[in-house]
Amino acid sequence: MIVNFLTYLRERPTFLKWLFIAYLAFAVVFDFFADRHHAHFWGDHLVGFWAVFGLVGCLAMIVFCKGLSHVWLERDKDHYDK
Amino acid sequence: MTSSIFMHPATMFIIGALLLPLAKKFNVQKVWLVLVPLVAFIQIKYLPESFGSVEWLGFDLQFGRVDRLTMVFLHVFTLMALIGSLFGLHVKESGQHVAAWLYVAGSLGTTLAGDYLTVFIFWELMAFASVFLIWYRKRKRSIEAGFRYLLVHTFGGLVLLGGIFLRYQNVGDLTFELISVDHATLADYLIMIGFMLNAAVPPIHAWLPDAYPEATVSGAVFMCAFTTKTAVYVLARGFAGFETLAIMGAIMTLYGVAYAVIENDARRILAYHIVSQVGYMVCAVGIGTEMAINGASAHAYAHILYKALLFMGIGSVLEMTGRSKLSELGGLYKYMPYSMIFTVIGGIAISGFPLTSGFISKSMIIAAAGNNHQLVILSMLLLAAVGTFLSVGIKLPYFVFFGPKDSGLTPDEAPWNMQVAMGIAAFMCIFLGFYPDYLYDMLPYAVHYHPYTSYHLTETFHLLGFTGLGFFIMVKYLKPHDVSNLDLDWFYRRGAVWFMWVANKPVSATNEWVSNVYQNIGLRLTMALARALSWFDWEGIDWALDGSARGAVKGGEQVRQFQTGKLQHYIGAAVALLFIVLIVVVLV
CATH class of the missing domain: 1.20.5 (Single alpha-helices involved in coiled-coils or other helix-helix interfaces)
Incomplete structure (x- = not known):
């Protein structure tokens, strides 16, 4: 089902x-x-701040990590066996 | 409430493990596997505050010290032992269960220990028992990974032991209590490094993603729960408020999640993600306020359950298909719908969806950082939360169970015991989300935190929603490739190769040369010297005495002639002697 x-x-x-x-x-x-009485810093007062943070953070993380993997970290899966 | 009859939970698991082969012999292994953890889980409530004080070689050992901090960890450890044993119920080899239970015993013993020596004993039991959970996979890679795991943990254990010795020399006391930041010495930092190695704090974290993906299916479920969280407990016990830990922890959260984004093997993704999640706890321990320690304990509790749930979900897939690489999986939701649902529950719980356990535990740490005005740490933790949802919340279930391509596999659903174990863990993930007070009431300090505020909700809605949007935009760049990524284990894996080369080539060659020189020159010299000494001993010393040595040699030579070495001659001589004795006795 x-x-x-x-x-x-x-x-x-x-x-x-x-x-x-x-x-x-x-x-x-x-x-x-949303009630913003317990805000920790300035970003907490902006409407949509965490939306931008989430989207930009996510995209930046994918680009940065995938990029780093491609140019530097990526090896064959039996790299250490050779 | 305490009763006078109780058993140290570690003893219970050790005895349980030792009797397991017997239980197998009488065909009650499965009953025994459920019974022992269940009794241990129920019994922890009845432990007295302090027990098992032993004086040994002038040291005061304390095997049992129970307070609220201990209790949270005991509660989740014994619960996890029950879930893990249920998950592995179908495994027939008693050896795996024995290793798992000894490992659990090590963890419980460490948690209850009141002094550093006891901590050390159980700490090592943990390392040596858990390595068998890797070796039982019986593949070449697992055996190699197991040896690396053991070597790294032996190193960590030695650092810890060195710290303990130094501390004893400095303070003359081995009681395991909170160390104040202002009076910490080299000894304390060595102990902290020993603990940090088990918490997988970079740069000494690489053993974890190296070893866990090579463990057995049920072994990995145990391993993901105990080693790192025991380390979090001892750090919280001894090193709360060390700012180094707050910074290292925040770095950990991002380091682990970055690798989780790029890795291909599902269990390696989860292993890296342990580094990230334990980072939250280490960070909270470093912040050290009451709220932060509460957060660390709560997060450890929640994390053990959802990370084990994820390892169980992916473990079922590995068990049924023999594969764990995202690039070789996809479309499995049709064949393993229950495993899929459980994995997704683990995924949304770890990402901190409202009404799951992640929402009520992780946020406590983030709020503690906020209340302490540590904004950089706060934003690092939130960025790691974004990465968590991206890598484990969406990427993992998507590529395993749905995915752009169908793998063509048609596995059966996992066995019933695996599903029951996953069901219990999944229930706990959601139960804690609905009823956080169950967990909050167990925490070391009184809780003044309410997770379900409109602001926390809107923050979560945004972070998760727009991370999802990011995934949706970039999904084709996230397509998994069958590669592995370098990490800091490079230093010892490549280093070992160089070490072996140095040992094989220069050291071995030098050794051979030296032994040749010795054989040609040294040995002859030695033999000549020995001959000269022997001559001197024979001719010089014996002559100077009374010739007794020469006499003894001559006498011995004559006696030797009588002794033919043939049994019948001896028996004949004995019989003859008996006759002579009889004749003498009768006649005289």
């Missing part, structure tokens, strides 16, 4: 995409109403 349901969803990527966008929109709207 679960399998059928998931397969059903996987066959409808556009629907999933819109669902995800709806969630993001909800998160942004929710941020306007």
